[in-house]
Amino acid sequence: MMAAQQPTFKALADPTRREILRQLADADMTIAQVSNNFDMTRAAVKKHLTVLSDGGLITVRTKGRERINALNPEGFAPVRDWLGFFEQFWDDRLTDLKTAIEKDHSND
């Protein structure tokens, strides 16, 4: 389990790729459909899709001569986990702070 997070974060570093993900939330799309929404060549978009696929953020299924790209919810797990580490860390610190304050007030 516990997929490597590097390919995921690498994939998310480019604004075009994040925009592609946002658009795939609306509908699954072929490479041609995705590239219609961007001012760059189909080849460039294809490269971005490859990076997204390597990062596990999308899945690709073949339908005849078309490749249909779709979001892969599981691929977002590395980001969830990474963020979770820090959120948990801050939660714990807040809890510790509260505990310390209560302890202090017990001296009133």
Next chain:
Amino acid sequence: MMAAQQPTFKALADPTRREILRQLADADMTIAQVSNNFDMTRAAVKKHLTVLSDGGLITVRTKGRERINALNPEGFAPVRDWLGFFEQFWDDRLTDLKTAIEKDHSND
């Protein structure tokens, strides 16, 4: 409000920078302290810290001739928001699916 997310995601794309963040969770550190934990020059670490600062993920305070680097919880908001969009999206889709199933079963 609503900080630009590009500098944030850019900052998170490098494994060294994510490791620096993890270490800053344990304790605030000067540049020299951070660079002691990595097999690269202080100058290289300093560049990473600059990128992290540009991304809003850390804050730097001056204490004499030292610069103390610390995590900035607010800087994580772009990631929280970005992830939240997709989580919300999937939640809604799941809810819609459940509703559709219930509706279908009402024909029994």
Next chain:
DNA sequence: TTGACGTAATACCAAATGGTTTCATATATA
């Protein structure tokens, strides 16, 4: 005030990145 220390700033380099163009391959369709 004079070093020593912590950091900033710059120039430089190799490799990665994001784009292009061109050509090849596989599948639909007339």
Next chain:
DNA sequence: TATATATGAAACCATTTGGTATTACGTCAA
């Protein structure tokens, strides 16, 4: 079968990135 369509793949290019080394600057302490 012949042609159009959808994609894959490779070569190429400019810019960015992540590292280095070197030098300069501010601050502490003897």
